[in-house]
Amino acid sequence: MNALSTQGAAEAGLARIAVPSKGRLRDEALRLLSTAGYRVSGLRGAGSMTRAGMLELIEMRPRDAAAALAAGALDGAFIATDIGMEYQLEGFECRPLGYSRSTLIVASRDDDGRTDHRDLEGGVVATHMPNLTEKFFADEGIDVRVVAMGGSLEGVCAAGLADAIVDNTETGTSLRQNRLKVLTEIRDCEAEFVHTAGLAVLEDLDLRMEAALAARQARYVMMHVPKDRIDDLVDMFHGLESPTVLPLAGRDELVAVHFVAKNEELWARLADLRGLGATDIVATQPVALLD
Numbered sequence: 001m002n003a004l005s006t007q008g009a010a011e012a013g014l015a016r017i018a019v020p021s022k023g024r025l026r027d028e029a030l031r032l033l034s035t036a037g038y039r040v041s042g043l044r045g046a047g048s049m050t051r052a053g054m055l056e057l058i059e060m061r062p063r064d065a066a067a068a069l070a071a072g073a074l075d076g077a078f079i080a081t082d083i084g085m086e087y088q089l090e091g092f093e094c095r096p097l098g099y100s101r102s103t104l105i106v107a108s109r110d111d112d113g114r115t116d117h118r119d120l121e122g123g124v125v126a127t128h129m130p131n132l133t134e135k136f137f138a139d140e141g142i143d144v145r146v147v148a149m150g151g152s153l154e155g156v157c158a159a160g161l162a163d164a165i166v167d168n169t170e171t172g173t174s175l176r177q178n179r180l181k182v183l184t185e186i187r188d189c190e191a192e193f194v195h196t197a198g199l200a201v202l203e204d205l206d207l208r209m210e211a212a213l214a215a216r217q218a219r220y221v222m223m224h225v226p227k228d229r230i231d232d233l234v235d236m237f238h239g240l241e242s243p244t245v246l247p248l249a250g251r252d253e254l255v256a257v258h259f260v261a262k263n264e265e266l267w268a269r270l271a272d273l274r275g276l277g278a279t280d281i282v283a284t285q286p287v288a289l290l291d
């Protein structure tokens with residue numbers, strides 16, 4: 001089998017998937033795969049491989065995974081928006097995963113008098129993501145010199161090594177601590193599962209992850225409600241049209257009602273449910289939810 005080919009795996013009906021070997025993308029990716037019914041306990045750190053159902057899971061740095069996916073050596077990878085941009089994976093299927101949210105920004109020293117990224121004309125920009133940075137400034141028609149750096153970026157402006165950085169920010173703490181200001185936001189980023197189209201195994205994985213992600217926001221709710229208040233209950237929850245209504249042994253005036261609600265909506269309505277006369281309220285988190 002060609003090393004840069006997924007053909008052998010494909011012939012066996014397998015899909016080759018990269019999972020992060022380290023960093024902030026790793027734990028949630030493994031948790032999601034596990035929730036979706038794949039056994040990930042065989043993963044032992046960078047370079048290890050394990051079979052999970054019809055997936056061949058390979059632990060890699062996310063940016064190496066993106067490069068391998070771009071080269072056709074993988075079928076899918078857990079990466080993030082900025083990594084996908086850096087390795088030009090726009091043509092691949094992409095499922096946003098809703099964690100590791102950050103914003104990719106251009107920042108410079110807060111005392112340099114610049115107010116906008118256009119003020120960087122002729123300047124030097126340091127970044128972990130040289131390709132997307134080159135593309136961003138070229139698209140904006142701004143001539144800058146991009147310097148690729150591997151380590152922490154925040155100190156490079158104060159040290160006079162660059163006029164600005166392109167980096168991710170979440171809370172803004174690193175920017176404040178290093179007396180940097182945001183000149184512009186390039187893109188909101190989050191973890192993503194990026195993959196080739198047309199493989200049944202991957203469509204199944206994608207469907208499972210959709211169900212697992214939707215279930216995290218949902219609660220399966222059971223309660224006893226006076227029979228004559230069911231219409232009020234339906235009005236209380238957005239999109240609740242036909243709850244399951246079950247008789248209760250020996251109770252003519254009460255019924256059991258089961259339905260799925262958004263987690264935050266359930267908590268917001270809890271006092272109203274009590275006001276309605278609901279009792280024996282139980283809420284559980286489903287593992288999967290598909291409309």
Ligand SMILES: Nc1ncnc2c1ncn2[C@@H]1O[C@H](COP(=O)(O)OP(=O)(O)OP(=O)(O)O)[C@@H](O)[C@H]1O
Pocket residue numbers: 022023024025061062063080081082083100101102128168169170171189190191
């Ligand atoms: N402070 C942050 N909060 C939330 N998400 C972030 C933050 N910083 C970066 N990210 C996102 O998490 C992704 C992975 O970050 P991580 O720190 O694990 O990798 P890295 O240090 O860039 O990787 P490597 O060390 O392999 O180069 C980034 O590509 C970005 O999308």
Ligand SMILES: O=P(O)(O)OC[C@H]1O[C@H](OP(=O)(O)OP(=O)(O)O)[C@H](O)[C@@H]1O
Pocket residue numbers: 151152153154167168169170171172173174175
């Ligand atoms: O806005 P904040 O919440 O402060 O987060 C931003 C910091 O987080 C990331 O670094 P990371 O924590 O990955 O460390 P690194 O600098 O070693 O990459 C990013 O590169 C910033 O340095």
